[in-house]
Amino acid sequence: MVQVSNVTMDFNSASQQLNSLKEYLIAAARRELMFKRFRALDNISLDVQKGDVFGILGTNGSGKSTLMKIISGVLEPTEGSVAVRGNIAPLIELGAGFDFELTARENIFLNGALLGYSKKFIQEHFDDIVDFAEIRDFLDAPLKNYSSGMVSRIAFAIATVIVPDILIVDEVLSVGDFMFRQKCEKRIQSLIREHGTTVLIVTHSNEQIERLCNKAAWIEKGHVRMVGDAKTVSRTYQALGGRVGSPESEALIFETLNSDQRQGADKVECVTGKDRFEINSLCEVLLSKERNYQTVVVAPGDDAPVVMSALSIAGALEGICLMTKRGQLPSYVSAYLSRTQPNRLIILSHANVQEHVIEALQDAVSPTTEIHLIDRDDLEQLSRAAFRLATELGAQWGRFAVLSANRSGVASATVSPLFFLEPTPYLVCSFADASNNELAGILEEARTEQVAVMGNPVPLSDKTLNKMGAQRWKWVRIPEQPCDKSNTEALAWLGEEGLTTASKATTVYIIANDDYADGFSVAELAAGVAAIIVAVDLKNLDSIVRLLSFLRSNTSHIEHAVLVGGTSSFNSVTKDLVAKALSSS
Numbered sequence: 001m002v003q004v005s006n007v008t009m010d011f012n013s014a015s016q017q018l019n020s021l022k023e024y025l026i027a028a029a030r031r032e033l034m035f036k037r038f039r040a041l042d043n044i045s046l047d048v049q050k051g052d053v054f055g056i057l058g059t060n061g062s063g064k065s066t067l068m069k070i071i072s073g074v075l076e077p078t079e080g081s082v083a084v085r086g087n088i089a090p091l092i093e094l095g096a097g098f099d100f101e102l103t104a105r106e107n108i109f110l111n112g113a114l115l116g117y118s119k120k121f122i123q124e125h126f127d128d129i130v131d132f133a134e135i136r137d138f139l140d141a142p143l144k145n146y147s148s149g150m151v152s153r154i155a156f157a158i159a160t161v162i163v164p165d166i167l168i169v170d171e172v173l174s175v176g177d178f179m180f181r182q183k184c185e186k187r188i189q190s191l192i193r194e195h196g197t198t199v200l201i202v203t204h205s206n207e208q209i210e211r212l213c214n215k216a217a218w219i220e221k222g223h224v225r226m227v228g229d230a231k232t233v234s235r236t237y238q239a240l241g242g243r244v245g246s247p248e249s250e251a252l253i254f255e256t257l258n259s260d261q262r263q264g265a266d267k268v269e270c271v272t273g274k275d276r277f278e279i280n281s282l283c284e285v286l287l288s289k290e291r292n293y294q295t296v297v298v299a300p301g302d303d304a305p306v307v308m309s310a311l312s313i314a315g316a317l318e319g320i321c322l323m324t325k326r327g328q329l330p331s332y333v334s335a336y337l338s339r340t341q342p343n344r345l346i347i348l349s350h351a352n353v354q355e356h357v358i359e360a361l362q363d364a365v366s367p368t369t370e371i372h373l374i375d376r377d378d379l380e381q382l383s384r385a386a387f388r389l390a391t392e393l394g395a396q397w398g399r400f401a402v403l404s405a406n407r408s409g410v411a412s413a414t415v416s417p418l419f420f421l422e423p424t425p426y427l428v429c430s431f432a433d434a435s436n437n438e439l440a441g442i443l444e445e446a447r448t449e450q451v452a453v454m455g456n457p458v459p460l461s462d463k464t465l466n467k468m469g470a471q472r473w474k475w476v477r478i479p480e481q482p483c484d485k486s487n488t489e490a491l492a493w494l495g496e497e498g499l500t501t502a503s504k505a506t507t508v509y510i511i512a513n514d515d516y517a518d519g520f521s522v523a524e525l526a527a528g529v530a531a532i533i534v535a536v537d538l539k540n541l542d543s544i545v546r547l548l549s550f551l552r553s554n555t556s557h558i559e560h561a562v563l564v565g566g567t568s569s570f571n572s573v574t575k576d577l578v579a580k581a582l583s584s585s
């Protein structure tokens, strides 16, 4: 029905900004107009058969709409050709052919005429259009008073009043409200089933592609990357689309995804929530099944160094660490406090945790609960005050200490189980000499033997560290980024110190590079089973491949891989990839 042959589309756009038509004409007359050429489509070929419901996938700007406009005849390709058999109803840029000064009634006739319908045909179908669009009460109001959703309804109703041979739907199913989207989808379904209409559908919804289409193409940066059955293309796109990485990594992921290994699936679990607070609440449920905590430490969840301080003192005082938002106390935290009525509540507050949140925390516990509030705008001061409080409350510090710049990253999340394996101070450091002297004093007081210096860059130079540590403690530097380097060095350090070993761990918690704070929530769970936490950069295929090869080489002892992250981080494809990597022993 549609044959796209070697289509290339170049756009010219002015390379300098001209502010008026006059400026444009002057520049044109002087032959000073400069254009930049941009190739939106590069030698695209596709074959759409009668009855196909053909999905087009691709990241923003990959050329999907340009291709649809060329197929509809709105744009002429620079090179190549398109052969179409039958009439087309193009649902592209709904409302593009409307005059917003005219009424909805007038626009129905105007738009219908643009689509080639006769006046008689529109009159005969006028009621159908109005009823489908649900606009009868507003027919004589000018279109400029309509919402964009209502305009889309009219456009959809007009374009689908005929039974087209080919229907082109470009992101139309993502406009309007839920009920109307369903109604549009039903009409498309009836065109497909009852009239055998061939459909080309552009959408960012993989779910729609898999549900509606039999075939799909994935277009990336103007090239066809893959054509095939809708489910395979959609799943491959979810795994590889818009990501960076070497062709070797891409091939390996593709191969893993297409392998029919099944055994690993029962080893993979997910802890997913809509955000880090929901994940923290899920972890709270798992942790409180095992223990009744008498100390609860609450910290603002969007401030990684504060959460690290909270984990440090929670570990040292055998407490649980919960996260709060700055402007609102999550309900699971207040519910937990009311339910368990702990003996001690420690609140860490930093930069704009609102007063009412702190009050709500205080109100949630019983009058006999001992409450400690550490409120400091300065992270260095906050971490030291937390250390001192834990010491006063009887913490017996172990061999290690973690020093950090005032930012944390992936390596912090990977190292965080340490706080629950051995009481370990977490201290934020700065450039000031006086501050470093105080820090050296704290480490001496805690009898620290070994220091992990997290972050890149960290204010402390090698020279300063050597001077501070003198003969008393050794130090190791662990970078917080990039993700894979952080993982490797953090895990190597934990392993060397006999804390958790990647080569023996039976459980692996996998977190996403951009959501590494989720690692803090699972720190205690990980420590409980001597598990390791690894981060993966899901936007980078090389990072995914490194994770897969790590899993493959440790398959013999990994019994559980737990994907921890927001619902958008780990999709079913990542889960499948991890399962397949774990089944290839």
Ligand SMILES: Nc1ncnc2c1ncn2[C@@H]1O[C@H](COP(=O)(O)OP(=O)(O)OP(=O)(O)O)[C@@H](O)[C@H]1O
Pocket (backbone or CB within 6 Å): 011, 012, 013, 038, 040, 058, 059, 060, 061, 062, 063, 064, 065, 066, 067
């Ligand atoms: N008329 C035009 N003049 C210049 N460049 C254009 C024009 N139309 C599109 N482009 C460029 O061509 C590229 C492809 O655009 P297109 O709208 O086809 O992408 P898309 O895949 O539909 O994107 P999205 O998912 O964001 O809708 C983009 O970089 C866009 O800026």
